[in-house]
Amino acid sequence: MCEVYRNGKSMKVKNLGWLLRHWQEVESFKFQRCTPSQGKLSTVLMYAYLKSGGHFSCEWVGGENHAIDWCRRPVFLTLAASVYGSGDAPEYVVTL
Numbered sequence: 001m002c003e004v005y006r007n008g009k010s011m012k013v014k015n016l017g018w019l020l021r022h023w024q025e026v027e028s029f030k031f032q033r034c035t036p037s038q039g040k041l042s043t044v045l046m047y048a049y050l051k052s053g054g055h056f057s058c059e060w061v062g063g064e065n066h067a068i069d070w071c072r073r074p075v076f077l078t079l080a081a082s083v084y085g086s087g088d089a090p091e092y093v094v095t096l
Helices: 017-021 064-071
Strands: 002-006 009-013 026-034 043-050 055-061 080-084 092-095
Touching: 002 017, 017 055, 026 064, 043 064, 055 064, 064 080
Parallel strands: 026 080
Antiparallel strands: 002 009, 002 055, 026 043, 043 055, 080 092
């Protein structure tokens, strides 16, 4: 499930289509690795930070490379994406 947080309110959205329709509002991306449950694939939380101060969040199964590849669309190519592990500092930053 994906969610949008704006002005202190949360709104569930159906899928990544919301993010594509609002591409002009996106400022940067963050990918946070989660510890996979036993027997499950690795999971990543993707955050798209909006220029208005809000953010879009979505859970990905399959690791950050899969999520980053999805974000390599022409409308997002100039944005930065930070990848976080278990620490507070990014492990690496990529330009899409």
